[in-house]
Structure formats: structure tokens, C-alpha cells
Amino acid sequence: MSFISVKKLWKEYGDQVVLENLNLEVKEGEFCTLVGASGCGKSTFLKMLLGQETASRGELSLQGEQFPGQPDRNRGIVFQRYSVFPHLTVRENVLLGLELEQKPLLGKLFGKARKDALAQVDAMLEAVGLGHALNKWPHELSGGMQQRLAIAQSFIMKPRILLLDEPFGALDPGIRGDMHDLILKLWRESGTTIFMVTHDLHEGFYLGTRLLVFDKIRNDPQNPEAYGATISYDLPIGQSDPQLYQSIESSVSETSRQLSA
Amino acid sequence: MRQINRHPGRVSATLLGLLPFLLIALIYSIASQERLADNPNDKLLPGLEQMTAAVDRMAFQEDRRSGDFLMWQDTTASLARLGIGVGVAALLALFVGILNGVLPLVRANLAPLVSALSMVPPLAILPILFIVFGLGELSKVMLIVIGTAPIMMRDVAQRVRELPGEQLIKIQTLGANSWQVITRMALPQVLPRLIDAVRLSLGPAWLFLIAAEAIASTEGLGYRIFLVRRYLAMDVILPYVIWITILAIVIDQCLRFTNRRLFPWYNAGGH
Numbered sequence: 001m002s003f004i005s006v007k008k009l010w011k012e013y014g015d016q017v018v019l020e021n022l023n024l025e026v027k028e029g030e031f032c033t034l035v036g037a038s039g040c041g042k043s044t045f046l047k048m049l050l051g052q053e054t055a056s057r058g059e060l061s062l063q064g065e066q067f068p069g070q071p072d073r074n075r076g077i078v079f080q081r082y083s084v085f086p087h088l089t090v091r092e093n094v095l096l097g098l099e100l101e102q103k104p105l106l107g108k109l110f111g112k113a114r115k116d117a118l119a120q121v122d123a124m125l126e127a128v129g130l131g132h133a134l135n136k137w138p139h140e141l142s143g144g145m146q147q148r149l150a151i152a153q154s155f156i157m158k159p160r161i162l163l164l165d166e167p168f169g170a171l172d173p174g175i176r177g178d179m180h181d182l183i184l185k186l187w188r189e190s191g192t193t194i195f196m197v198t199h200d201l202h203e204g205f206y207l208g209t210r211l212l213v214f215d216k217i218r219n220d221p222q223n224p225e226a227y228g229a230t231i232s233y234d235l236p237i238g239q240s241d242p243q244l245y246q247s248i249e250s251s252v253s254e255t256s257r258q259l260s261a
Numbered sequence: 262m263r264q265i266n267r268h269p270g271r272v273s274a275t276l277l278g279l280l281p282f283l284l285i286a287l288i289y290s291i292a293s294q295e296r297l298a299d300n301p302n303d304k305l306l307p308g309l310e311q312m313t314a315a316v317d318r319m320a321f322q323e324d325r326r327s328g329d330f331l332m333w334q335d336t337t338a339s340l341a342r343l344g345i346g347v348g349v350a351a352l353l354a355l356f357v358g359i360l361n362g363v364l365p366l367v368r369a370n371l372a373p374l375v376s377a378l379s380m381v382p383p384l385a386i387l388p389i390l391f392i393v394f395g396l397g398e399l400s401k402v403m404l405i406v407i408g409t410a411p412i413m414m415r416d417v418a419q420r421v422r423e424l425p426g427e428q429l430i431k432i433q434t435l436g437a438n439s440w441q442v443i444t445r446m447a448l449p450q451v452l453p454r455l456i457d458a459v460r461l462s463l464g465p466a467w468l469f470l471i472a473a474e475a476i477a478s479t480e481g482l483g484y485r486i487f488l489v490r491r492y493l494a495m496d497v498i499l500p501y502v503i504w505i506t507i508l509a510i511v512i513d514q515c516l517r518f519t520n521r522r523l524f525p526w527y528n529a530g531g532h
Contacts, residue, residue: 052430073436082425085432087449087526096445097435107441137526150431157435 358417
């Protein structure tokens with residue numbers, strides 16, 4: 001049995017079909033990147049994995065069991081923005097998850113327990129390259145630093161699944177490269193299953209183990225909402241030749257043109 | 262150069278700001294002098310001399326009848342009512358506002374009531390307060406609470422709902438239960454916003470305080486102003502009004518300062 005299995009999954013909002021007939025099997029420890037035009041249901045699929053949305057039809061299961069209907073500590077998330085808490089310092093932001101888990105009522109650690117947890121926190125922050133900024137406020141950090149913090153915040157919980165919703169979309173290209181290295185390093189060390197949504201086809205092509213392209217195979221020019229998107233390509237990374245890249249690129253941009261028309 | 266692009270320098274900005282104050286003082290003193298030249302016993306526009314004499318009498322000499330320093334007595338009585346009223350209102354606002362903002366079931370249940378209550382003109386129910394709570398301290402404090410709490414409740418709930426949805430999801434993925442979402446995410450982020458709401462509510466709070474004191478009281482700044490009105494004692498009323506204004510400004514600035522000190526992340530644009 002695979003770790004995550006998706007069978008004949010549909011998602012509709014009224015007449016609007018977002019996802020149609022999605023089928024997917026994912027093994028534990030895979031790093032899947034999700035690419036596709038805006039409005040092709042990548043984020044909707046991510047929200048279903050998170051428990052924020054439920055499927056209209058079909059099956060979405062985690063090790064044979066139905067997906068939990070609300071977010072929990074086993075599934076971490078990093079958004080493009082607003083993932084960190086502005087009222088907590090860098091250290092406190094990462095400490096928060098440990099505190100919430102160990103103290104259901106107070107939500108705060110004191111004394112030796114806090115000291116032990118902080119040692120763990122500092123090691124995590126060192127690993128993401130924020131060792132020098134432990135006591136800063138998030139607003140004092142650059143965009144890239146804030147994303148490093150959000151990643152540390154999620155990884156310290158050792159989630160079984162980590163969802164990344166265009167985490168590097170707002171960053172400068174140079175910094176994006178550093179972030180790729182970071183996320184790959186953490187993924188190898190932790191063995192977490194990662195799903196990453198990205199706009200950047202190039203990013204999707206070499207990061208991770210598997211590329212999932214979300215695209216509309218059928219299109220009705222009179223009624224663009226009649227058909228949903230599905231996974232049009234499901235490729236293992238490393239087998240990608242330039243021609244395929246070109247063909248995916250043009251297919252995705254064709255869909256996005258039709259959607260925005 | 263266009264007017265919208267002309268900016269004053271530091272010194273000229275200060276001077277421009279001072280100018281209206283000086284003008285008002287000047288116009289007043291000319292008018293006052295003219296009236297006093299006609300009739301040295303004129304009460305309508307007292308000069309500086311009469312006003313300092315009145316302040317001296319009210320603040321620094323014992324009252325002949327009661328032996329109290331009236332202005333201080335009035336000030337402490339009024340500030341106590343204002344403080345208790347606004348304090349209770351702020352606590353209520355925090356409690357109801359956070360529950361309304363965080364819990365959809367509570368919101369469905371309470372938000373319409375809070376909205377309706379905030380539309381009731383508080384002065385219209387002042388007679389009810391006097392009937393129910395008597396003419397003592399309680400009815401005056403209640404007027405301030407009823408007058409300011411519903412609007413602050415709505416404000417706090419709104420601020421909670423303005424927190425980015427991403428945060429709410431994120432804290433759940435860190436394992437927070439509903440209680441922890443309130444205590445570790447909503448409450449700490451809403452506190453500085455509550456202080457801002459209190460600052461905005463102080464204007465109405467003073468209004469309700471003085472209205473209540475004017476109608477039924479035996480001491481207080483509002484009571485004194487309305488009492489001496491019977492003798493046309495502008496020499497007391499004007500200094501009292503200036504004193505109330507100064508108190509309002511000082512309280513407002515103290516709250517602003519507290520906000521800055523307690524929540525450095527909030528005021529540096531971290532929200």
C-alpha cells in the first residue's frame with residue numbers, strides 16, 4: 001500500500017470544475033513538485049492534503065485511512081507569506097510548536113524543559129542559517145530569512161508530510177537557489193514527504209524526485225469552467241529532456257492563456 | 262511648484278502648528294479686555310487674572326464649607342469613574358471580541374447582538390441606568406461601559422479576523438488546539454490593537470462621564486462645570502475645560518507610550 005493514494009478525485013465548486021479524475025500514488029519520502037497555470041487546482045489539491053478542503057468525489061487516503069478533515073501537527077506548511085508570527089522572536093517562533101505540543105493548557109515551557117527545547121530550536125535555526133538572528137523580530141528579517149524561519153518552524157515538528165505553497169515565489173532569483181539547497185538538504189536528512197507548488201517550471205524540473213504537471217486536457221472555449229484540470233504529466237526527475245520541457249512549457253502557457261482570455 | 266508638493270521644514274511646521282493656538286488666545290484676550298474695560302464685573306469673558314484667581318481658589322485653597330480642595334477632589338472622582346468604566350469595557354471587549362473573532366459558533370451566536378447593542382444611543386438609556394442602578398457611582402460607570410464596550414468588542418473581533426488566514430492554518434499545523442490558538446496567537450496580537458481601541462474610545466468615554474455627572478452627582482469635573490454655570494462662572498468653567506483637555510491628552514499619550522514599550526514588534530511595522 002502506498003503512503004498517499006488518490007483515486008478518481010474530483011473537486012467542484014457549484015458548476016465550476018477545478019479538478020477532474022485525479023489519480024496518484026505517492027510513496028513515503030518522495031519530493032513531488034506541482035506545476036501548472038494559475039487556476040489549475042494545484043493549490044486546491046494542496047489544501048486537500050492539508051485538510052482545509054474536502055474532495056467532492058473520489059478518494060484521498062493516507063496509508064489506507066481517509067485524510068484528516070482539519071490541519072494537524074503531522075502535516076506542516078510553508079506559505080508564500082505570513083507563515084511566521086510577528087509577535088514572537090525568531091527563537092520563539094520555532095519554539096512555539098514544541099511548547100504547544102508539550103503544554104496543552106499553558107502553551108508555554110519553563111525552566112529545564114524550556115532550556116532543553118531551546119537547545120533543539122537553536123540547532124534547527126543553525127541548520128537553516130539563522131544562527132545569528134535568534135533574538136530578532138520577524139519584521140527585521142528579509143523575505144528569504146523569513147522563509148528560512150517558516151521552514152525551520154515546520155521542520156522542528158518532524159511532520160510526515162510537508163506542504164510548500166509557492167514558498168520561494170516572492171524571493172529574488174539568487175536567493176531562490178540557496179533556498180533550494182536548503183530544502184533539499186533538510187529533505188534528505190528528515191525523509192519527510194514533500195509536496196511543493198511552484199509557478200516556475202524550471203524549479204519543478206530539477207528539485208525533488210517527481211514532477212506533477214496540472215493542466216486542463218479538455219477545454220471548452222465557450223465555457224472555460226466546464227472542465228477541470230488533472231495531472232497531465234507525471235515524471236520522475238532526471239529523465240527530462242529539453243524537448244519535453246518545451247512541450248510542457250507550451251501546453252501550460254496555452255492553458256493559462258485560455259483561462260485568462 | 263504645486264501646493265501638494267510643498268513641505269514645511271521642522272521649525273516652520275512647529276510655528277505653523279502653534280499659530281492657531283496663539284490666534285485664538287489673542288482674539289480671546291482682545292475681546293475680554295474690551296468687555297472688561299466696559300464693565301470690570303463682566304463674567305462672560307474673564308481675563309487671565311480672574312481665571313488664575315479662580316484656579317487658586319478651586320485648587321489650592323480649602324473650600325470654606327467642606328474643607329476640601331475642590332478641583333483635586335473633582336479630578337480624582339472623575340478619573341476613578343473614567344478608569345473603572347473604560348477598564349471594565351476594555352476587559353469585556355477583549356473577552357467577547359476574541360471569542361467572536363476566533364470561534365465561528367460564538368460569532369454566529371453573539372455578533373448580531375453586539376452589533377445591535379453598539380447602535381443603541383447610550384445617553385438614551387441613561388434614565389434606565391439611573392432607575393436600575395440608582396444615582397450612585399454604579400450608574401455613571403455603567404454608562405461609560407455600555408457606551409464604549411460594544412464598539413470596542415466589534416473592533417477587537419474585527420482585528421482578530423484581520424490576522425492573516427495563513428497564521429491560523431500554520432498554528433494548527435504546529436498542533437495548537439482552540440484554546441492555544443486564542444492564548445498564543447489571537448490574544449497577544451490583539452492586545453496592542455486593544456490599546457489603540459481604548460485610545461479611540463476615550464473621547465466618547467469623557468462625553469458619557471460628563472453627561473452623567475452633570476445630571477446626578479455631588480462631585481466630579483462635569484458636575485462642577487454644570488454647577489457653576491448657574492452663576493455664569495466662566496472663570497471656573499474655562500480652566501476646567503482646559504484641565505480636562507490636558508488630562509485627556511496625557512492619558513492618550515501614556516497609552517501610546519505603553520503600547521510602544523510593551524509591543525515593540527507592533528509599532529515597528531511587524532503586523
